[in-house]
Amino acid sequence: MAAIRTLPDDLINAIAAGEVVERPASCAKELVENSLDAQSSWVEITYRQGGMAEITVADDGHGIPAGEVVLALERHATSKLSDFADLDQITSLGFRGEALPAIAQVSRLQVLTRAAGDQTATRVVVEGGRMLLRERVAAACGTTVAVRDLFFNTPARQAHLRSADVEGARLVQEVSRLALAAPAVGFRVSTDQRLVLATDGNGDLLAAAASVWGLDVAEDLVPIFDQHSDVTISGLISRPHRARGNRQAQIVVVNGRAVNNPRLRYAAEQAYRDHLMRGRFPYLVLCLQLPARNVDPNVHPSKWEVRLRAEDELAAHVYEASRRALGLERRVVGESQTWASAQGATPSVADLSQAHQIGFEPVHLASSAVALGDPPTAVSQVRTLFLVAADEHSLYLIDQHAAHERIAFEALSAVDRPQAQLFVEPRRVRLLPAEAAQVLALQAELAEAGMEIDALGSQGELVVRSLPSALAGVDQGALVHNLLVDVAACASVSEATERSRRVRTAMAACRAAVKRGDRLSAPEQQALIDALWRCAEPRHCPHGRPVWISLPFGSLEHHLGRS
Template sequence: MPIRLLPPEVADKIAAGEVIERPVSVAKELVENALDAGADDIRIEVVQGGRRLIRVSDNGCGIPAAEVELAFSRHATSKLSSADDLYRVQTLGFRGEALASMAAVSRLTLTTRPADEEAGSLVRVEGGQIIDREALGRPVGTTVLVENLFFNTPARLKFLRSDATEAGHIARLASSYALAYADRRITLQNNGRLVLRTTGTGALLDAIIAIYGLDVAEQTLIVPPSESPGGIRVSGIIGAPSVHRPNRQDIVLFVNRRWVQNTSLNVAASDAYRTLLPNGRFPLVILHIELPPEDVDVNIHPTKREVRFRHARDVFAAVQRTVRSTLMAHHPIPVSPPEYGGPASGGGTWQRREALAHLQRPAPEQSHLAMDMYRPGDRPSDTGPFVVPETPPERLPMLRVLGQVAQTYIIAEGPGGMYLIDQHAAHERIRYEELRAQRERMGIATQELLDPLPIELSPQQATLLEAHTATLATFGVAIEPFGGNTYLVKRVPAGLADGDIIAAVMELLDAAAQGGEAFSWEDQILITLSCHTAVRAGRTLSIEEQRDLVRQLERAVLPHTCPHGRPTMIHLSQAQLEKEFGRR
């Protein structure tokens, strides 16, 4: 078959397939163009998941009449002038492919007017060909209407998901850019129904309320701006450990205000919650990462969602360190929230929004809950200023042990109510911190086994074990080959000898086999050892043993979760107890 040049219309459709993959690709390119144009009011309308209609209107700078048709030429852009500009891109768009690509696979109508022209321009394009051009009156800004997407590429149309799924992708896009640009008003309508409207106040918490609601917003922590070497600056808002998700969809990251996908940064944010979240759960993280434009490459893929960093390790460390330090500064006890908005409260929603507004401006050296919870009546009179209570300390208050329930939970009384403590989870946290401290000081106390225990491993497990026997030895675990896939456990940390040693070793190897990029042998060994040396649920404890366990938990650095991320206790406030018993 001879080599020949493709016809322009075929080449355009191939190129469009890289940029416009589905309806959300159209919405993304148009929203980014609006943001680059300086718009502070952006409206998105979607019909039938975007395959029937997508309209994006803005009040940006508009396109001069002399350049309107040129805007539909491939690689025509106002954002780059030389190859050197690619090394310091400061706009969301820069490739000059978006309008040409979406016009090649749809029926597109563009109307626009810049501030210095009296009349606007209208251009209609169908399948990449301009079919109409006229002048018209309209306000300053631009509106792009994309209809019948993929009408001339039916194969692509067949691979689209349901209308609800495609509309969901567009909603996530609008939400993400509302979080990146909290100073812009962004509105989304789907089939005539209002889905999202942000206020554009510039306060990130206002955008979070609009997207996630007050209940989530009151469980968030402000990440104050922190600067790392290399000019890396990280700020934003993260969820407290009580807010977690089944997937990473709510880890939303922006690099120089660009919404990006980066596996390494996702891992960094998740890893900061290590030992604070249950296994298989992921945090709510909204971070703005700023760094010199020349240190980030956004010209990786036509969609511009993927980025590469010149100093990737430094960015990873900055994200992980900033999120972790914010969590350590404030980690509240799980508590059942009080009711709001009752007749006596005078309007709980106003009360919560007011607290949110005050906490949006923290002192630079502090981290706060983005929203604190209050009982009705906590708000002072309207004649005085609203005062936000101090952030509670991380350490537990002194507790008075009352007894044990179901041989699993310790009941204790403390300031402001009752505490139910999971004895196994609490002792896991105590053992975890004890083992970590022992290893840092002088090494973990060990015990030689009089009769070494044989253990049969699969080839994968044997390979993992042999690669990390030295690491295990530093934690007091000595395992040696015995022939074939059989190994002998000869030494273990003190306290594990009476436990299920084989189960502990197998659990560690299974975790290592399933672990991803963020897996840490050192941390997993500590987690496994603390679990298998902790007191079990179902064991009866004397009152003295209960008191001793609670006293040790009070001295823990992170007493509120076990190393697996489960809560160690639940706090039932006095107000909630009174409500349940009908006393208020």
């Protein structure tokens, strides 16, 4: 039986290295964060074989003074922290002194660095933690770290790596986050002589987002801004129709550090509640500036997670700021919904530079936005599902059901006119006992929307005394029962305003369901379109599906060969 003994230092170091550096992407992240902490104005990253063969990170930062280079390669050697008090005031990205030594333990590392005050640069070569060479050479200010053969001495970890393509993609994804978190730093990422990502580092977040996500996405980003006491929230979020099937294009930046904070991300997503389909996620860059004492990044070795003080309050602010930002962009004609962009037409650079001018002043955005014009003229109804309409410029195909839903939702949501149309005789509705209990828990929200309910003694039976007047005159057969069943599901939502909105969404959906398949006369078609155009957000149903698509006649003619 093996005796218990203390591990040799190099083994301890190799194990600890795994906590910080688990794959090429995390290695690149550590090195780039060091570059950012060194006040670099540009960072150039090149890699081979997904970073497994080589990662080189070069910057023009303040470099490491000649006398400290060796120290920098020792574990827990850092320039960023000296005593406990500093832990409360961390403003740099790295601080533990773990990154460089950890990488040095598991790779063949070369560091070439020259501090601004030094005459010459220092070159150090380390292999598996052992220094092989240290020499003085001539080089410009800044630091270049080259990491070769990552994990060459820890085959177990190497075995966990995926293909070069996958690891390379992760590396770029990681660097993209950092580039968005530091728009004032120019990033260039290339592999095999191929430029993968470049940001110009002019400090404009929208420009950085355009570089990372593409021009077409950048066109659909709106700035968010909020400031209260010592917290500033800024960033970009996408308009509802510009969403993705995953959360990869969401980053939260706290005091310049790209972090994973599901609570804040979720708060921003909540702002889209009525506008996004389930399983669709907005693009977002949320930048928070808050006093260093409110942040504790010392939770996880990779610093990927941070703790924030008063996180619920912050989340509420993020939510409000996002709502405001999205509310401001209502009545802007969504380019992406037109036929032209559906065909893949790319917005011109001129469009983007216009977006630049808009900058971070949300008011400008609203006023310079193209307003939704007069409602188009109804042309016809197709299969009792769609309305065809046209104005001077475009042909519109309108989803009748979605239009009804949007109109009903806004009628129900308007705070200045919740009205309850009273019943001649209260309606009795029997639900499953559990559903009835859920509905009763929503009594206040329902009453606020115009539906007054009470329990009727026996289990599951309710009386309904009124309907929201927006629903009256439609139907009372299945409506009331279906509505209550749908509403019951909203009881589990904890946030009060969100609960109210869900209740109204359910009501709107019910009303629209009743109107489904209605054959509409010409005046009715027009009335529906007019009512839709009066809505605050006529382009999406409360579930976030688009209500219409428009086809500019120009592009129609183009497609039909009439240019």
